[in-house]
Amino acid sequence: MKIAVFVGSLRKDSINRRLALALEKLLPSGVTFAYADIGSLPLFNQDEENNPVPSVTALRELVASADGVLFVTPEFNRSIPGVLKNALDHGSRPAGKGVWRNKPAAVLGMSPGAAGTAMAQQHLRNVLAFLNMPTLGQPEMFLQMREGMFDDNGALGEASAAHVQKFVDAYLAWVTQFQPQ
Numbered sequence: 001m002k003i004a005v006f007v008g009s010l011r012k013d014s015i016n017r018r019l020a021l022a023l024e025k026l027l028p029s030g031v032t033f034a035y036a037d038i039g040s041l042p043l044f045n046q047d048e049e050n051n052p053v054p055s056v057t058a059l060r061e062l063v064a065s066a067d068g069v070l071f072v073t074p075e076f077n078r079s080i081p082g083v084l085k086n087a088l089d090h091g092s093r094p095a096g097k098g099v100w101r102n103k104p105a106a107v108l109g110m111s112p113g114a115a116g117t118a119m120a121q122q123h124l125r126n127v128l129a130f131l132n133m134p135t136l137g138q139p140e141m142f143l144q145m146r147e148g149m150f151d152d153n154g155a156l157g158e159a160s161a162a163h164v165q166k167f168v169d170a171y172l173a174w175v176t177q178f179q180p181q
């Protein structure tokens with residue numbers, strides 16, 4: 001099973017990228033993460049949608065070949081980062097040829113603030129609903145970054161790992177439901 005992973009931050013030390021990498025350590029064998037390179041995408045311009053540059057083609061191929069799509073995103077000004085919306089827009093076009101439709105999705109995120117990206121996740125859910133992506137409802141995963149959250153190997157501490165493992169298991173069961181028989 002291949003999961004396309006979209007991290008909504010381009011920052012080298014992104015806590016959301018660290019979260020995605022920590023999640024990867026909780027996967028059972030046979031499940032792999034493939035990370036989308038959203039930083040290499042141009043700003044979406046509808047004039048170019050029929051002449052995609054290689055980074056757009058790569059995004060489309062990644063999603064098309066994936067069994068599911070996982071969004072690990074920070075919250076920017078109570079919404080999703082523009083770089084992530086840009087990627088969503090690219091994958092949605094040209095009309096009728098979008099790649100998102102029917103791909104089982106899940107969203108989670110981490111913030112230094114107590115709200116743990118809740119508002120961004122709700123905005124993202126709106127977009128995913130329009131794109132016709134069946135999105136895991138529960139458990140929700142709003143994480144607050146705390147000192148010592150990740151160990152030296154990038155793994156989550158015991159308590160957080162147990163909490164996040166439930167999310168991972170629920171998402172993989174969700175994806176399985178949508179796999180062709």
Ligand code: FNR
Binds near residue numbers: 076112
């Ligand atoms: C933020 N941050 C932030 N945090 C939050 O909880 N709610 C918010 O609305 C915002 N808004 C916001 C806007 C912008 C432009 C920046 C740069 C930051 C703080 C944010 O959660 C923090 O910088 C995280 O560390 C960003 O995630 P990454 O890059 O570490 O994954």
